[in-house]
Amino acid sequence: MEMTTRARVRDGDPDAFGELFDECARAVYNHAFRLTGNWSTAEEAVALTFLEAWRLRGKVDLEGGPLRPWLLGIATNMVRNFTRASRRYSAAVSRIPPPEAIPDFADELAGRLDDTEQVRFALSLxxxxxxxxxxxxxxxxxxxxDNIEAAEALGIPVGTVKSRLSRARAKLRKLVEESGEPDVARGQSIDNRESAARPDGVRQS
Incomplete structure (x- = not known):
């Protein structure tokens, strides 16, 4: 009898993890990027998410569907840790005298910044x-x-997912109206589930 992906991942099959990376790396990157608005942090979150997934492989339930919700739950925790560490780092840096100004070489990053502009606006809301x-x-x-997958990802009841999502949508509708830029806010940055700036190093599924 052929082993399921869940069983192979739980047993630590390297090929299964390679397939899982190919299938889900982009989704993990997009999720981390949309939470942070920072492509470099999102890249690091991808690496740490799969390292953590390997560490936690023994806890994978043999019953269930795709492992994407499990990975996105791990990525969410990675981003939380990044956020806490970033706050501590920013507080420490704020106490250091600023260095001498260095000429800007932003031309190389212009494409990345253009790609992230709408996401940053969405994140501001x-x-x-x-x-x-x-x-x-x-x-x-x-x-x-879906609600069930999100509940699995975060380890909370489905009813909690529904209520939080409803509150989030209501608040965002109000914030979009107050922003004065409904076209941008309702475009790819806020509503699109698939598109996000992605560095070449992250493979698509």
């Missing part, structure tokens, strides 16, 4: 939500998980 609402919105709207 989404970041006004509570953290638990923001995470649910990112999982359900941007990453396309």
């Amino acid at each position: 989404v970041n006004k939500l509570r953290r638990n609402e923001r995470e649910i919105f990112a999982l359900c709207v941007w990453s396309g998980l």
Whole structure:
């Protein structure tokens, strides 16, 4: 009898993890990017998510569907850790005298910055939500998980997912109206589940 992907991952089959990376790396990257608005952090989150998935492989339930919700749940925790560490780092840096100005060489990054402009605008609105609402919105709207998958990803009841998502949508509708830029806010940055700036190093599924 052929082993399922879940069983192979749980047994630590390297080929199964390679297939899982090919299938889900882009989704993990997009989720992390949409939570942080930073492509470099998102790239690091991908690497750490799969390292953590390897460490936690023994806890994979043999019953169930695709492992994308499990990976996105791990990625969400990685982003939380990044956010906490970033706050501590920013507080420490703020106490250091600023260095001498260095000429800007932004031309090389112009493409990346152009790609992220709308996502950053969306994040400026989404970041006004509570953290638990923001995470649910990112999982359900941007990453396309259904309520059951999002509940699995975060380890919370389905009813909690529904209520948080409803609150998030209501708050965002109000914020979009107040922003004065409904076309941008309702475009790819907030509502599109698939598109996000992605570095060449992350393979598509």
